[in-house]
Amino acid sequence: xxxxxxxxxxxxxxxxxxxxxxxxxxxxxxxxxxxxxxxxxxxxxxxxxxxxxxxxxxxxxxxxxxxxxxxxxxxxxxxxxxxxxxxxxxxxxxxxxxxx
Amino acid sequence: xxxxxxxxxxxxxxxxxxxxxxxxxxxxxxxxxxxxxxxxxxxxxxxxxxxxxxxxxxxxxxxxxxxxxxxxxxxxxxxxxxxxxxxxxxxxxxxxxxxxxxxxxxxxxxxxxxxxxxxxxxxxxxxxxxxxxxxxxxxxxxxxxxxxxxxxxxxxxxxxxxxxxxxxxxxxxxxxxxxxxxxxxxxxxxxxxxxxxxxxxxxxxxxxxxxxxxxxxxxxxxxxxxxx
Numbered sequence: 001x002x003x004x005x006x007x008x009x010x011x012x013x014x015x016x017x018x019x020x021x022x023x024x025x026x027x028x029x030x031x032x033x034x035x036x037x038x039x040x041x042x043x044x045x046x047x048x049x050x051x052x053x054x055x056x057x058x059x060x061x062x063x064x065x066x067x068x069x070x071x072x073x074x075x076x077x078x079x080x081x082x083x084x085x086x087x088x089x090x091x092x093x094x095x096x097x098x099x100x
Numbered sequence: 101x102x103x104x105x106x107x108x109x110x111x112x113x114x115x116x117x118x119x120x121x122x123x124x125x126x127x128x129x130x131x132x133x134x135x136x137x138x139x140x141x142x143x144x145x146x147x148x149x150x151x152x153x154x155x156x157x158x159x160x161x162x163x164x165x166x167x168x169x170x171x172x173x174x175x176x177x178x179x180x181x182x183x184x185x186x187x188x189x190x191x192x193x194x195x196x197x198x199x200x201x202x203x204x205x206x207x208x209x210x211x212x213x214x215x216x217x218x219x220x221x222x223x224x225x226x227x228x229x230x231x232x233x234x235x236x237x238x239x240x241x242x243x244x245x246x247x248x249x250x251x252x253x254x255x256x257x258x259x260x261x262x263x264x265x266x267x268x269x270x271x272x273x274x275x276x277x278x279x280x281x282x283x284x285x286x287x288x289x290x291x292x293x294x295x296x297x298x299x300x301x302x303x304x305x306x307x308x309x310x311x312x313x314x315x316x317x318x319x320x321x322x323x324x325x326x327x328x
Contacts, residue, residue, distance in 0.1 A: 024265055029265070044261040055253075067237040
């Protein structure tokens, strides 16, 4: 991110006797703040909107072939559970251990 | 003695506040449970051989909390204990990135805690939660295994100018924390390494079998249940 603008503004602020000139920067933004008495100033530059949530899967996980039994409700259908007004049910036997 | 457990969820299946009634009954005998108005209900016939592990209780030890706090470093403060909830795969935040990674009926354990990040005067402070999703399974030998399947975070605040620096800190710290959580998980699973099981499932809340009525919250605790 081009911060030359910040350098020019900082020089102007010093000329105008602003103090507590502070710069914070992140990957996609930079912020400069300063004050002079009761006056407070903020300059913020960014090149994208930052969303307050992120999520990602772990890429280093065991192969599916290593999994014999997972924690599950057999036959469970999440889309039906989300329909609160509709009654439904599921039943069945528990999975039996594999014969050795 | 087997136990018939019925769970009444106030908000939705395997979510939020719920009541449970546990009714023990003799082998080959019968049991019934009456009453309860709710949004969803789950009845589970629990064999006497069931082992149930209360996840939140196991996690909230000084040693584990100290390891979790090291994930955050100086960038954020943990403001809650560790909480755990059973979630179906389609409800995991990164589900859309690879829906076929698990079956839709598979459940993961969401281990999470709240955090606070202070900001300069021109931004509001941020409050949110950091989440790790644990996938447990039985391997071909019947041993209980598990891994950290992914991570997420969400927060409110940080506006108008501080979400960039907050995200930078969280994007560095939260994924790196998966190794810490995996270490904690491995330590816990090592205690069961000498046992083999045929069935694995989750129960909402602590998994109590105490006869009678109990009220708990499925959003803050889950129990791992295994059968030999």
